[in-house]
Amino acid sequence: MWHGEYRDPRLVEVYDAERLLGWEDDFFLRILADRMAPRVLDLGCGTGRLAIAMAEAGHEVTAVDPAGPVLDVARRKPGAARVRWIQGSFEGLSPQSFDAAFMTGHVCQHMVTDEEWSGALHALRDALVADGRLIFDSLDPAARPWREWTRDGTERPIVLTDGSVVQAWTEAGPAGADDVVPVVHHYHFDDGLELTSTAALRFRDEAQLRASLRAAGFRVDQVYGGWGREPPGLGGDGELIVIAIAEPRILP
Numbered sequence: 001m002w003h004g005e006y007r008d009p010r011l012v013e014v015y016d017a018e019r020l021l022g023w024e025d026d027f028f029l030r031i032l033a034d035r036m037a038p039r040v041l042d043l044g045c046g047t048g049r050l051a052i053a054m055a056e057a058g059h060e061v062t063a064v065d066p067a068g069p070v071l072d073v074a075r076r077k078p079g080a081a082r083v084r085w086i087q088g089s090f091e092g093l094s095p096q097s098f099d100a101a102f103m104t105g106h107v108c109q110h111m112v113t114d115e116e117w118s119g120a121l122h123a124l125r126d127a128l129v130a131d132g133r134l135i136f137d138s139l140d141p142a143a144r145p146w147r148e149w150t151r152d153g154t155e156r157p158i159v160l161t162d163g164s165v166v167q168a169w170t171e172a173g174p175a176g177a178d179d180v181v182p183v184v185h186h187y188h189f190d191d192g193l194e195l196t197s198t199a200a201l202r203f204r205d206e207a208q209l210r211a212s213l214r215a216a217g218f219r220v221d222q223v224y225g226g227w228g229r230e231p232p233g234l235g236g237d238g239e240l241i242v243i244a245i246a247e248p249r250i251l252p
């Protein structure tokens with residue numbers, strides 16, 4: 001099943017059980033608090049953990065995701081009524097309607113082709129006010145992290161709200177052209193049900209991210225390699241966490 005964690009209600013429950021508020025969310029909330037940003041977009045919001053936390057911090061949050069089943073779970077959470085939930089992606093965003101935009105949890109890696117990624121960045125630039133910030137994370141391909149995505153390296157139990165346990169692991173195929181990595185997630189439920197979910201993730205290096213941002217009208221403010229604001233490279237968390245600023249439009 002393609003992207004089952006976002007599209008099959010049984011796997012959305014498993015996915016959500018693993019997505020507890022963590023240090024990544026603290027990081028993003030601190031970045032958000034660094035500068036005035038009343039209107040916030042969370043693109044690829046998933047089951048809405050961060051969107052709700054940002055709304056609780058006083059921001060006017062619009063949370064967008066193409067997958068209906070994750071939004072169904074998000075809408076039922078405490079605090080969800082403070083967030084405007086929209087099923088869709090970057091195509092329908094209104095111009096200059098946000099002061100900050102987030103894509104967290106490696107959403108950008110689901111935008112596999114150059115066309116989709118460039119389309120997303122241009123739409124986000126249009127949706128932000130001048131000097132608005134785009135903040136996102138992407139796994140750094142430098143250390144080839146997918147090589148560790150084996151059954152031995154990733155198998156873990158996930159406890160659901162009813163107390164049942166799902167045994168889960170991930171396997172990744174070799175990287176193809178442009179560092180597109182095929183991924184298979186396996187889930188074995190207590191009652192004998194076995195489900196798999198497939199995806200493809202695009203890994204872009206720092207130079208590719210910088211070039212694509214520049215082409216879409218952004219200036220890169222910071223790139224961190226970890227949640228402690230370490231520089232990219234060894235010693236961080238294997239992330240490329242980007243803060244980019246929407247350049248003012250030059251009128252003809």
Ligand SMILES: C[S@@+](CC[C@H](N)C(=O)[O-])C[C@H]1O[C@@H](n2cnc3c(N)ncnc32)[C@H](O)[C@@H]1O
Nearest residue numbers: 006043044045046065066067089104105107110
């Ligand atoms: C790993 S989840 C991240 C969810 C959330 N942002 C978080 O930090 O936990 C990836 C999300 O990206 C969404 N997604 C995939 N392709 C997308 C696209 N083209 N535009 C917007 N969201 C997308 C998926 O539906 C899924 O909810």
